[in-house]
Amino acid sequence: MSASEQPHPTRPSIAASTGYRLGRVLAPNRAYRWLAGRIEARPRLRRWFTAAERHSKQRLFGCRMCGQCALPATGYACPMSCPKQLRNGPCGGVSANGDCEVYPGRRCVWVIAYERAERAGHSADLTLLQRPVDHRLAGSSSWLNYWQGRDEGLWTSDDGLAHPAPVHRP
Amino acid sequence: MTAPGPTGGAAGTAGGLRAALAERRFAVTAEIGPPRGADPAAVAEKAALLRGWVDAANVTDNQGAHVRMASLAGSLLAARAGVAPVMQLTCRDRNRIALQSDLLAAGALGIPHVLLLTGDHPCFGDHPDAAPVFDLDSVQLVWAARTLRDEGRLLSGRTVAPRPEFLIGAVENPFAPPVRFRAARLGKKIAAGAEFAQTQFVFDVPGFDRFMAAVRDRGLDGRCAVLAGVGPIRSLAALEFVRTKVPGVYVPDEVVRRLRGVPRDRVAAEGVRLCVETIEALRAIPGVAGVHVMAFGYERGVPEILERAGFRRDRAGRLPVGGGVGAG
Ligand code: SF4
Numbered sequence: 001m002s003a004s005e006q007p008h009p010t011r012p013s014i015a016a017s018t019g020y021r022l023g024r025v026l027a028p029n030r031a032y033r034w035l036a037g038r039i040e041a042r043p044r045l046r047r048w049f050t051a052a053e054r055h056s057k058q059r060l061f062g063c064r065m066c067g068q069c070a071l072p073a074t075g076y077a078c079p080m081s082c083p084k085q086l087r088n089g090p091c092g093g094v095s096a097n098g099d100c101e102v103y104p105g106r107r108c109v110w111v112i113a114y115e116r117a118e119r120a121g122h123s124a125d126l127t128l129l130q131r132p133v134d135h136r137l138a139g140s141s142s143w144l145n146y147w148q149g150r151d152e153g154l155w156t157s158d159d160g161l162a163h164p165a166p167v168h169r170p
Numbered sequence: 171m172t173a174p175g176p177t178g179g180a181a182g183t184a185g186g187l188r189a190a191l192a193e194r195r196f197a198v199t200a201e202i203g204p205p206r207g208a209d210p211a212a213v214a215e216k217a218a219l220l221r222g223w224v225d226a227a228n229v230t231d232n233q234g235a236h237v238r239m240a241s242l243a244g245s246l247l248a249a250r251a252g253v254a255p256v257m258q259l260t261c262r263d264r265n266r267i268a269l270q271s272d273l274l275a276a277g278a279l280g281i282p283h284v285l286l287l288t289g290d291h292p293c294f295g296d297h298p299d300a301a302p303v304f305d306l307d308s309v310q311l312v313w314a315a316r317t318l319r320d321e322g323r324l325l326s327g328r329t330v331a332p333r334p335e336f337l338i339g340a341v342e343n344p345f346a347p348p349v350r351f352r353a354a355r356l357g358k359k360i361a362a363g364a365e366f367a368q369t370q371f372v373f374d375v376p377g378f379d380r381f382m383a384a385v386r387d388r389g390l391d392g393r394c395a396v397l398a399g400v401g402p403i404r405s406l407a408a409l410e411f412v413r414t415k416v417p418g419v420y421v422p423d424e425v426v427r428r429l430r431g432v433p434r435d436r437v438a439a440e441g442v443r444l445c446v447e448t449i450e451a452l453r454a455i456p457g458v459a460g461v462h463v464m465a466f467g468y469e470r471g472v473p474e475i476l477e478r479a480g481f482r483r484d485r486a487g488r489l490p491v492g493g494g495v496g497a498g
Contacts, residue, residue, distance in 0.1 A: 083291055084261075084302065088309035089355045091288045092343030092370055093417030101417035102291045114348040127354050129361060132266065132310045132325060160361035161393075167313040168327055
Protein backbone atom coordinates (compact mmCIF):
# COMPACT_ATOMS: atom_id res chain seq x y z
CA MET A 1 0.00 0.00 0.00
CA SER A 2 1.11 3.58 -0.38
CA ALA A 3 1.08 6.11 2.41
CA SER A 4 -1.41 8.24 0.49
CA GLU A 5 -4.13 5.62 0.86
CA GLN A 6 -6.35 5.68 3.92
CA PRO A 7 -4.65 3.86 6.76
CA HIS A 8 -5.77 0.27 7.10
CA PRO A 9 -4.56 -2.39 9.49
CA THR A 10 -1.52 -4.15 8.13
CA ARG A 11 -0.03 -7.40 9.27
CA PRO A 12 3.77 -7.13 9.27
CA SER A 13 5.47 -9.44 6.84
CA ILE A 14 8.34 -10.23 9.19
CA ALA A 15 8.28 -11.99 12.53
CA ALA A 16 8.33 -9.90 15.68
CA SER A 17 11.58 -11.59 16.71
CA THR A 18 13.21 -10.33 13.51
CA GLY A 19 11.86 -6.88 14.34
CA TYR A 20 13.39 -6.92 17.81
CA ARG A 21 16.68 -8.10 16.30
CA LEU A 22 16.61 -5.31 13.72
CA GLY A 23 15.76 -2.88 16.51
CA ARG A 24 18.95 -3.85 18.31
CA VAL A 25 20.99 -3.43 15.14
CA LEU A 26 19.58 0.08 14.60
CA ALA A 27 20.00 1.25 18.21
CA PRO A 28 21.60 4.69 18.21
CA ASN A 29 25.33 4.97 18.80
CA ARG A 30 28.02 7.46 17.93
CA ALA A 31 28.66 5.95 14.52
CA TYR A 32 25.00 6.14 13.54
CA ARG A 33 24.78 9.66 14.82
CA TRP A 34 27.76 10.65 12.74
CA LEU A 35 26.27 8.91 9.74
CA ALA A 36 22.90 10.64 10.23
CA GLY A 37 24.67 13.99 10.37
CA ARG A 38 26.45 13.26 7.08
CA ILE A 39 23.26 12.12 5.39
CA GLU A 40 21.31 15.12 6.59
CA ALA A 41 23.99 17.49 5.30
CA ARG A 42 23.33 16.30 1.75
CA PRO A 43 19.73 16.86 0.57
CA ARG A 44 19.87 14.31 -2.24
CA LEU A 45 21.40 11.67 -0.06
CA ARG A 46 18.82 12.41 2.60
CA ARG A 47 15.99 12.02 0.10
CA TRP A 48 17.47 8.75 -1.12
CA PHE A 49 17.90 7.44 2.41
CA THR A 50 14.35 8.45 3.35
CA ALA A 51 12.98 6.76 0.23
CA ALA A 52 14.88 3.59 1.13
CA GLU A 53 13.29 3.60 4.58
CA ARG A 54 9.88 4.25 3.06
CA HIS A 55 10.14 1.41 0.57
CA SER A 56 11.45 -1.17 2.98
CA LYS A 57 9.16 -0.32 5.91
CA GLN A 58 6.10 0.07 3.73
CA ARG A 59 6.59 -3.47 2.50
CA LEU A 60 7.44 -4.90 5.88
CA PHE A 61 5.01 -3.02 8.15
CA GLY A 62 2.67 -0.87 6.06
CA CYS A 63 4.70 2.08 7.37
CA ARG A 64 3.17 5.53 6.80
CA MET A 65 6.34 7.51 7.52
CA CYS A 66 5.14 9.29 10.63
CA GLY A 67 8.81 10.00 11.29
CA GLN A 68 8.68 8.87 14.94
CA CYS A 69 8.66 5.15 14.92
CA ALA A 70 6.65 3.32 17.57
CA LEU A 71 7.50 -0.18 16.31
CA PRO A 72 9.93 -1.10 19.13
CA ALA A 73 7.09 -0.66 21.67
CA THR A 74 4.26 -2.21 19.64
CA GLY A 75 5.42 -5.73 18.86
CA TYR A 76 6.71 -4.39 15.54
CA ALA A 77 3.20 -3.80 14.18
CA CYS A 78 2.64 -0.26 12.91
CA PRO A 79 -0.02 1.66 14.90
CA MET A 80 -0.29 4.28 12.16
CA SER A 81 -1.90 1.62 9.97
CA CYS A 82 -4.89 1.77 12.36
CA PRO A 83 -7.68 3.80 10.67
CA LYS A 84 -7.82 5.90 13.84
CA GLN A 85 -4.02 6.05 14.10
CA LEU A 86 -4.23 5.06 17.74
CA ARG A 87 -0.81 4.88 19.40
CA ASN A 88 -1.92 3.58 22.82
CA GLY A 89 -3.79 0.41 22.01
CA PRO A 90 -6.96 -0.76 20.31
CA CYS A 91 -10.24 1.11 20.34
CA GLY A 92 -13.38 -0.43 21.77
CA GLY A 93 -14.83 -1.36 18.42
CA VAL A 94 -12.77 -4.46 17.64
CA SER A 95 -15.06 -7.27 16.46
CA ALA A 96 -15.41 -10.44 18.49
CA ASN A 97 -13.25 -12.23 15.93
CA GLY A 98 -10.49 -9.62 16.24
CA ASP A 99 -11.27 -7.75 13.03
CA CYS A 100 -11.02 -3.98 12.64
CA GLU A 101 -14.39 -2.23 12.95
CA VAL A 102 -13.62 -0.11 9.90
CA TYR A 103 -12.25 -2.93 7.71
CA PRO A 104 -14.12 -6.14 8.47
CA GLY A 105 -12.00 -9.00 7.19
CA ARG A 106 -8.78 -7.32 8.28
CA ARG A 107 -7.39 -8.11 11.70
CA CYS A 108 -7.07 -5.12 14.04
CA VAL A 109 -3.43 -4.08 14.01
CA TRP A 110 -3.50 -3.75 17.79
CA VAL A 111 -4.71 -7.32 18.15
CA ILE A 112 -1.77 -8.29 15.96
CA ALA A 113 0.54 -6.09 18.03
CA TYR A 114 -0.67 -7.61 21.28
CA GLU A 115 -0.22 -11.16 20.04
CA ARG A 116 3.26 -10.45 18.68
CA ALA A 117 4.42 -8.59 21.77
CA GLU A 118 3.03 -11.22 24.11
CA ARG A 119 4.63 -14.10 22.26
CA ALA A 120 7.95 -12.30 22.36
CA GLY A 121 7.62 -11.61 26.10
CA HIS A 122 7.18 -7.90 25.44
CA SER A 123 3.54 -7.36 26.46
CA ALA A 124 4.57 -4.87 29.17
CA ASP A 125 5.70 -2.54 26.36
CA LEU A 126 2.05 -1.99 25.52
CA THR A 127 1.38 -0.48 28.96
CA LEU A 128 3.81 2.38 28.29
CA LEU A 129 2.10 5.67 27.50
CA GLN A 130 2.70 6.91 23.98
CA ARG A 131 2.95 10.68 23.76
CA PRO A 132 1.13 12.66 21.05
CA VAL A 133 2.61 12.54 17.57
CA ASP A 134 4.58 15.50 16.22
CA HIS A 135 3.01 16.00 12.80
CA ARG A 136 5.90 18.14 11.64
CA LEU A 137 7.96 14.98 11.32
CA ALA A 138 5.55 13.31 8.88
CA GLY A 139 7.38 12.10 5.79
CA SER A 140 10.81 12.32 7.38
CA SER A 141 13.08 9.38 8.11
CA SER A 142 12.41 7.96 11.55
CA TRP A 143 15.85 6.34 11.50
CA LEU A 144 17.58 9.69 11.09
CA ASN A 145 15.33 11.18 13.76
CA TYR A 146 16.08 8.24 16.03
CA TRP A 147 19.85 8.44 15.58
CA GLN A 148 19.80 12.19 16.07
CA GLY A 149 17.81 11.79 19.30
CA ARG A 150 14.86 13.79 17.97
CA ASP A 151 12.31 11.20 19.05
CA GLU A 152 13.45 10.75 22.62
CA GLY A 153 10.62 10.38 25.08
CA LEU A 154 8.14 9.19 22.47
CA TRP A 155 6.84 6.89 25.17
CA THR A 156 7.11 6.81 28.96
CA SER A 157 9.71 4.69 30.72
CA ASP A 158 7.11 2.82 32.80
CA ASP A 159 3.33 2.40 33.01
CA GLY A 160 2.98 5.69 34.89
CA LEU A 161 0.75 4.21 37.59
CA ALA A 162 3.11 4.73 40.52
CA HIS A 163 4.11 8.24 39.50
CA PRO A 164 2.16 10.32 37.01
CA ALA A 165 4.21 10.75 33.87
CA PRO A 166 4.36 14.18 32.25
CA VAL A 167 2.63 14.42 28.88
CA HIS A 168 5.43 16.69 27.69
CA ARG A 169 8.55 15.05 26.47
CA PRO A 170 11.32 15.17 29.03
CA MET B 171 -21.31 33.60 36.62
CA THR B 172 -19.35 32.74 39.69
CA ALA B 173 -16.52 30.29 39.50
CA PRO B 174 -17.74 26.73 39.80
CA GLY B 175 -16.92 25.02 43.05
CA PRO B 176 -15.20 21.68 43.06
CA THR B 177 -18.43 19.85 43.79
CA GLY B 178 -20.84 22.19 42.14
CA GLY B 179 -20.12 22.68 38.53
CA ALA B 180 -22.87 24.05 36.39
CA ALA B 181 -25.41 25.90 38.46
CA GLY B 182 -28.26 23.90 39.86
CA THR B 183 -26.59 20.52 39.77
CA ALA B 184 -24.77 20.41 43.07
CA GLY B 185 -23.84 16.85 43.80
CA GLY B 186 -23.37 15.05 40.59
CA LEU B 187 -21.15 12.08 39.95
CA ARG B 188 -18.24 13.60 41.81
CA ALA B 189 -20.26 13.81 45.03
CA ALA B 190 -21.66 10.30 44.60
CA LEU B 191 -18.18 8.88 44.19
CA ALA B 192 -16.76 10.94 47.07
CA GLU B 193 -19.52 9.65 49.33
CA ARG B 194 -18.93 6.11 48.04
CA ARG B 195 -22.56 5.76 47.00
CA PHE B 196 -23.35 3.35 44.19
CA ALA B 197 -23.48 5.79 41.31
CA VAL B 198 -26.00 5.92 38.50
CA THR B 199 -25.46 7.70 35.21
CA ALA B 200 -27.51 7.71 32.04
CA GLU B 201 -27.25 9.19 28.60
CA ILE B 202 -28.81 12.13 26.81
CA GLY B 203 -28.39 12.25 23.06
CA PRO B 204 -28.72 15.84 21.84
CA PRO B 205 -31.16 16.40 18.97
CA ARG B 206 -30.50 16.76 15.27
CA GLY B 207 -31.74 20.29 15.28
CA ALA B 208 -31.50 23.49 17.23
CA ASP B 209 -34.31 22.77 19.68
CA PRO B 210 -33.19 23.30 23.29
CA ALA B 211 -36.39 21.73 24.65
CA ALA B 212 -35.39 18.32 23.29
CA VAL B 213 -32.54 18.15 25.80
CA ALA B 214 -34.58 19.64 28.63
CA GLU B 215 -37.31 17.03 28.18
CA LYS B 216 -34.89 14.12 28.35
CA ALA B 217 -33.16 15.68 31.35
CA ALA B 218 -36.48 16.16 33.15
CA LEU B 219 -37.16 12.42 32.87
CA LEU B 220 -33.81 11.58 34.42
CA ARG B 221 -33.63 14.29 37.06
CA GLY B 222 -33.36 12.85 40.54
CA TRP B 223 -32.83 9.31 39.22
CA VAL B 224 -29.23 9.76 38.13
CA ASP B 225 -26.13 11.37 39.58
CA ALA B 226 -25.21 12.65 36.16
CA ALA B 227 -26.04 12.15 32.52
CA ASN B 228 -23.62 11.83 29.64
CA VAL B 229 -24.28 14.22 26.82
CA THR B 230 -23.00 12.49 23.73
CA ASP B 231 -20.68 14.04 21.15
CA ASN B 232 -22.13 13.42 17.69
CA GLN B 233 -22.71 9.83 18.66
CA GLY B 234 -22.13 7.23 16.01
CA ALA B 235 -20.53 9.98 13.91
CA HIS B 236 -23.98 11.45 13.22
CA VAL B 237 -24.26 15.22 13.43
CA ARG B 238 -26.14 16.40 16.49
CA MET B 239 -26.19 19.54 18.61
CA ALA B 240 -22.76 20.00 20.22
CA SER B 241 -22.20 18.19 23.50
CA LEU B 242 -21.11 21.41 25.19
CA ALA B 243 -24.44 23.09 24.41
CA GLY B 244 -26.31 19.92 25.33
CA SER B 245 -24.42 19.81 28.64
CA LEU B 246 -25.44 23.36 29.47
CA LEU B 247 -29.06 22.62 28.62
CA ALA B 248 -29.00 19.49 30.78
CA ALA B 249 -27.51 21.47 33.67
CA ARG B 250 -30.24 24.08 33.30
CA ALA B 251 -32.79 21.31 33.56
CA GLY B 252 -31.25 20.10 36.79
CA VAL B 253 -29.10 17.18 35.64
CA ALA B 254 -25.35 17.26 36.17
CA PRO B 255 -23.82 16.71 32.74
CA VAL B 256 -20.92 14.49 31.74
CA MET B 257 -19.71 16.20 28.59
CA GLN B 258 -18.45 13.69 26.08
CA LEU B 259 -15.61 14.75 23.82
CA THR B 260 -14.18 12.58 21.06
CA CYS B 261 -10.93 12.66 19.12
CA ARG B 262 -12.74 12.03 15.85
CA ASP B 263 -13.56 15.59 14.80
CA ARG B 264 -11.05 17.89 16.46
CA ASN B 265 -7.33 18.32 16.54
CA ARG B 266 -5.46 19.04 19.77
CA ILE B 267 -6.06 22.78 19.48
CA ALA B 268 -9.83 22.40 19.30
CA LEU B 269 -9.91 19.68 21.96
CA GLN B 270 -8.04 21.76 24.51
CA SER B 271 -10.14 24.78 23.63
CA ASP B 272 -13.32 22.77 24.28
CA LEU B 273 -11.90 21.57 27.59
CA LEU B 274 -11.30 25.19 28.59
CA ALA B 275 -14.83 26.05 27.51
CA ALA B 276 -16.17 23.21 29.66
CA GLY B 277 -14.16 24.55 32.58
CA ALA B 278 -15.37 28.10 32.08
CA LEU B 279 -18.99 27.01 31.98
CA GLY B 280 -18.69 24.83 35.05
CA ILE B 281 -19.26 21.49 33.35
CA PRO B 282 -18.56 19.16 36.28
CA HIS B 283 -17.45 16.04 34.41
CA VAL B 284 -15.94 15.24 31.03
CA LEU B 285 -15.74 11.86 29.32
CA LEU B 286 -12.93 11.60 26.81
CA LEU B 287 -13.01 9.00 24.10
CA THR B 288 -11.67 8.05 20.70
CA GLY B 289 -15.02 8.17 18.94
CA ASP B 290 -16.59 6.11 16.20
CA HIS B 291 -15.00 6.34 12.78
CA PRO B 292 -16.84 8.74 10.40
CA CYS B 293 -17.51 5.82 8.05
CA PHE B 294 -20.32 4.75 10.42
CA GLY B 295 -22.10 8.08 10.43
CA ASP B 296 -24.12 10.38 8.24
CA HIS B 297 -21.02 12.08 6.81
CA PRO B 298 -18.81 9.19 5.73
CA ASP B 299 -17.06 11.69 3.45
CA ALA B 300 -15.71 13.63 6.47
CA ALA B 301 -12.02 13.78 7.41
CA PRO B 302 -11.25 11.44 10.30
CA VAL B 303 -9.09 13.65 12.54
CA PHE B 304 -7.76 11.45 15.36
CA ASP B 305 -4.89 13.86 16.06
CA LEU B 306 -4.76 12.56 19.65
CA ASP B 307 -5.96 9.19 20.89
CA SER B 308 -8.16 8.82 23.95
CA VAL B 309 -5.25 8.12 26.31
CA GLN B 310 -3.48 11.23 25.09
CA LEU B 311 -6.64 13.31 25.40
CA VAL B 312 -7.15 12.18 29.00
CA TRP B 313 -3.48 13.00 29.62
CA ALA B 314 -3.88 16.45 28.10
CA ALA B 315 -7.00 17.11 30.22
CA ARG B 316 -5.22 16.14 33.41
CA THR B 317 -2.25 18.30 32.48
CA LEU B 318 -4.57 21.21 31.83
CA ARG B 319 -6.38 20.78 35.13
CA ASP B 320 -3.58 19.74 37.49
CA GLU B 321 -0.58 21.52 36.00
CA GLY B 322 -2.39 24.37 34.28
CA ARG B 323 -0.51 23.69 31.09
CA LEU B 324 -1.35 23.05 27.46
CA LEU B 325 0.30 20.40 25.31
CA SER B 326 2.43 23.24 23.96
CA GLY B 327 3.71 23.82 27.49
CA ARG B 328 2.05 27.22 27.78
CA THR B 329 0.27 27.95 31.02
CA VAL B 330 -3.46 28.47 31.45
CA ALA B 331 -5.23 30.29 34.28
CA PRO B 332 -7.57 29.68 35.87
CA ARG B 333 -7.60 25.95 35.43
CA PRO B 334 -10.71 23.89 34.71
CA GLU B 335 -11.95 21.72 37.58
CA PHE B 336 -13.85 18.88 35.97
CA LEU B 337 -13.71 15.24 36.91
CA ILE B 338 -12.08 13.23 34.13
CA GLY B 339 -13.65 10.07 32.76
CA ALA B 340 -12.83 7.51 30.11
CA VAL B 341 -14.42 4.44 28.59
CA GLU B 342 -13.40 0.82 28.27
CA ASN B 343 -14.80 -2.17 26.45
CA PRO B 344 -14.14 -5.27 28.56
CA PHE B 345 -15.26 -7.57 25.75
CA ALA B 346 -13.30 -6.37 22.73
CA PRO B 347 -10.21 -8.30 21.69
CA PRO B 348 -7.54 -8.50 22.89
CA VAL B 349 -9.66 -9.18 25.98
CA ARG B 350 -6.66 -9.88 28.17
CA PHE B 351 -5.29 -6.41 27.39
CA ARG B 352 -8.44 -4.51 28.38
CA ALA B 353 -7.68 -4.08 32.09
CA ALA B 354 -4.17 -2.91 31.18
CA ARG B 355 -5.64 -0.44 28.73
CA LEU B 356 -7.88 0.92 31.46
CA GLY B 357 -4.69 1.17 33.52
CA LYS B 358 -3.16 3.38 30.82
CA LYS B 359 -6.14 5.70 30.98
CA ILE B 360 -5.89 5.82 34.77
CA ALA B 361 -2.17 6.55 34.54
CA ALA B 362 -3.07 9.35 32.14
CA GLY B 363 -5.61 10.79 34.58
CA ALA B 364 -8.99 9.05 34.33
CA GLU B 365 -10.88 9.09 37.62
CA PHE B 366 -13.95 7.24 36.45
CA ALA B 367 -14.62 4.88 33.61
CA GLN B 368 -17.83 3.78 31.97
CA THR B 369 -17.92 0.50 30.11
CA GLN B 370 -19.55 -0.78 26.98
CA PHE B 371 -22.88 -2.63 27.42
CA VAL B 372 -22.56 -5.62 29.71
CA PHE B 373 -24.70 -8.53 28.55
CA ASP B 374 -22.09 -11.12 29.51
CA VAL B 375 -21.89 -10.82 33.30
CA PRO B 376 -19.34 -13.65 33.83
CA GLY B 377 -17.11 -12.02 31.19
CA PHE B 378 -17.40 -8.72 32.99
CA ASP B 379 -16.62 -10.43 36.27
CA ARG B 380 -13.37 -11.68 34.76
CA PHE B 381 -12.54 -8.17 33.56
CA MET B 382 -13.15 -6.77 37.05
CA ALA B 383 -10.95 -9.47 38.56
CA ALA B 384 -8.14 -8.31 36.28
CA VAL B 385 -8.89 -4.70 37.23
CA ARG B 386 -8.66 -5.59 40.92
CA ASP B 387 -5.50 -7.65 40.40
CA ARG B 388 -3.85 -4.56 38.99
CA GLY B 389 -5.07 -2.51 41.94
CA LEU B 390 -7.00 -0.24 39.59
CA ASP B 391 -10.40 -0.42 41.31
CA GLY B 392 -9.21 1.79 44.15
CA ARG B 393 -7.98 4.43 41.72
CA CYS B 394 -10.83 4.69 39.31
CA ALA B 395 -14.59 4.30 39.70
CA VAL B 396 -15.81 1.72 37.20
CA LEU B 397 -19.40 2.22 36.07
CA ALA B 398 -20.74 -0.78 34.20
CA GLY B 399 -22.74 -0.05 31.06
CA VAL B 400 -26.24 -1.52 30.83
CA GLY B 401 -29.29 -1.06 28.66
CA PRO B 402 -32.53 -2.76 27.69
CA ILE B 403 -32.94 -4.56 24.37
CA ARG B 404 -36.59 -4.00 23.61
CA SER B 405 -37.22 -5.77 20.33
CA LEU B 406 -35.74 -8.49 18.15
CA ALA B 407 -34.89 -5.80 15.61
CA ALA B 408 -32.96 -3.93 18.29
CA LEU B 409 -31.24 -7.19 19.24
CA GLU B 410 -30.12 -7.70 15.65
CA PHE B 411 -29.01 -4.09 15.46
CA VAL B 412 -26.81 -4.15 18.57
CA ARG B 413 -25.40 -7.55 17.64
CA THR B 414 -24.43 -6.68 14.11
CA LYS B 415 -24.34 -2.91 13.65
CA VAL B 416 -22.87 -1.46 16.84
CA PRO B 417 -19.10 -1.91 16.94
CA GLY B 418 -17.86 -3.55 20.09
CA VAL B 419 -21.12 -4.83 21.58
CA TYR B 420 -21.17 -8.53 22.48
CA VAL B 421 -24.43 -10.33 23.12
CA PRO B 422 -23.91 -13.89 24.37
CA ASP B 423 -25.98 -16.68 22.82
CA GLU B 424 -27.95 -17.31 25.98
CA VAL B 425 -29.20 -13.71 25.94
CA VAL B 426 -30.15 -14.09 22.29
CA ARG B 427 -31.98 -17.36 23.07
CA ARG B 428 -33.76 -15.80 26.02
CA LEU B 429 -35.07 -12.84 24.02
CA ARG B 430 -36.01 -14.96 21.02
CA GLY B 431 -37.67 -17.46 23.28
CA VAL B 432 -40.52 -15.22 24.38
CA PRO B 433 -43.56 -14.19 22.29
CA ARG B 434 -42.89 -11.10 20.21
CA ASP B 435 -45.11 -8.88 22.31
CA ARG B 436 -43.16 -9.89 25.42
CA VAL B 437 -39.67 -9.07 24.13
CA ALA B 438 -39.71 -5.51 25.45
CA ALA B 439 -40.69 -6.62 28.94
CA GLU B 440 -38.14 -9.43 28.87
CA GLY B 441 -35.43 -7.00 27.76
CA VAL B 442 -36.22 -4.69 30.63
CA ARG B 443 -36.25 -7.61 33.08
CA LEU B 444 -32.88 -8.75 31.76
CA CYS B 445 -31.52 -5.24 32.23
CA VAL B 446 -32.78 -5.10 35.82
CA GLU B 447 -31.27 -8.51 36.59
CA THR B 448 -27.98 -7.42 35.04
CA ILE B 449 -27.86 -4.32 37.25
CA GLU B 450 -28.48 -6.47 40.33
CA ALA B 451 -25.73 -8.89 39.32
CA LEU B 452 -23.29 -6.07 38.63
CA ARG B 453 -23.90 -4.48 42.03
CA ALA B 454 -22.56 -7.63 43.63
CA ILE B 455 -19.23 -7.54 41.79
CA PRO B 456 -16.45 -6.06 43.93
CA GLY B 457 -15.01 -2.86 42.51
CA VAL B 458 -18.09 -1.87 40.53
CA ALA B 459 -18.80 1.71 41.59
CA GLY B 460 -22.01 2.22 39.67
CA VAL B 461 -23.99 1.62 36.53
CA HIS B 462 -24.28 3.62 33.35
CA VAL B 463 -27.68 3.16 31.73
CA MET B 464 -27.74 3.60 27.97
CA ALA B 465 -31.28 3.44 26.70
CA PHE B 466 -31.00 5.23 23.37
CA GLY B 467 -34.31 6.84 22.64
CA TYR B 468 -35.95 5.13 25.62
CA GLU B 469 -35.12 7.68 28.30
CA ARG B 470 -38.68 7.45 29.55
CA GLY B 471 -38.00 3.83 30.51
CA VAL B 472 -34.92 4.57 32.61
CA PRO B 473 -36.82 5.44 35.82
CA GLU B 474 -38.74 2.16 35.67
CA ILE B 475 -35.56 0.16 35.18
CA LEU B 476 -33.87 1.93 38.06
CA GLU B 477 -36.88 1.61 40.33
CA ARG B 478 -37.17 -2.10 39.67
CA ALA B 479 -33.45 -2.44 40.37
CA GLY B 480 -34.06 -0.93 43.79
CA PHE B 481 -33.06 2.71 43.29
CA ARG B 482 -35.10 5.72 44.31
CA ARG B 483 -35.50 9.18 42.89
CA ASP B 484 -33.35 10.67 45.59
CA ARG B 485 -30.28 11.87 43.76
CA ALA B 486 -29.11 15.44 43.67
CA GLY B 487 -30.39 17.38 40.76
CA ARG B 488 -32.62 20.11 41.99
CA LEU B 489 -33.94 22.68 39.64
CA PRO B 490 -31.61 25.61 39.09
CA VAL B 491 -31.74 28.28 41.74
CA GLY B 492 -30.65 31.28 39.75
CA GLY B 493 -27.27 32.57 38.73
CA GLY B 494 -24.83 31.19 36.25
CA VAL B 495 -25.68 29.05 33.30
CA GLY B 496 -28.58 27.48 35.12
CA ALA B 497 -30.53 30.68 35.17
CA GLY B 498 -31.16 30.43 31.40
S1 SF4 C 1 7.73 5.23 11.26
FE1 SF4 C 1 5.63 5.57 12.04
S2 SF4 C 1 4.36 4.97 10.33
FE2 SF4 C 1 6.39 4.03 9.95
S3 SF4 C 1 6.34 1.96 10.89
FE3 SF4 C 1 7.12 3.39 12.42
S4 SF4 C 1 5.25 3.98 13.59
FE4 SF4 C 1 4.55 3.13 11.64
